[in-house]
Amino acid sequence: GDSVTQMEGPVTLSEEAFLTINCTYTATGYPSLFWYVQYPGEGLQLLLKATKADDKGSNKGFEATYRKETTSFHLEKGSVQVSDSAVYFCALMPGGGADGLTFGKGTHLIIQP
């Protein structure tokens, strides 16, 4: 079945550091790929998405590129802030739309001032 693997956390960085959170997937067909974020005390919210190969999703300074050849969707940000501290989830939706989202286990990001 479909699966998503993302790097284990917690990931601790200093403010203004460069961030990469790795995400790889296994799926048949052509899934859509998503990054969701969960800030402390809040619900899951969409950060960015890409729906076909080579698409780049971006939002709030974060970027991720849908790489079909490496089955990856790594999340990057050039300069992180303390307010980026949260849990980040990589997820996929199968091409047919049914079955809902398949999530990775989440990566807890901690940004220190």
Place this chain on the structure above:
Amino acid sequence: EAGVAQSPRYKIIEKRQSVAFWCNPISGHATLYWYQQILGQGPKLLIQFQNNGVVDDSQLPKDRFSAERLKGVDSTLKIQPAKLEDSAVYLCASSLSGGSTDTQYFGPGTRLTVL
């Protein structure tokens, strides 16, 4: 625009008791999902509705879990009887049409503790 509403936010019960969760999706959203999120893991789909019909319930433990979406709007998820391993956050999400490119919008979740 109002988001996805869920209640209650927290629930503590003894094992073998029953419990029900309620979800009101974003107005106009045809597709509704229930996910279970165990501590330290990503959410796992339990059931997906399209309007008032079930699209996928392959991961729903049907011996104890049930869900309905009468009239294609609100939904309830019930557990009867609860087990210790059911302790988790239960998330409701909705999307416009359920397509693979649609964004799912999540509610705040119900945190269930089974003692």
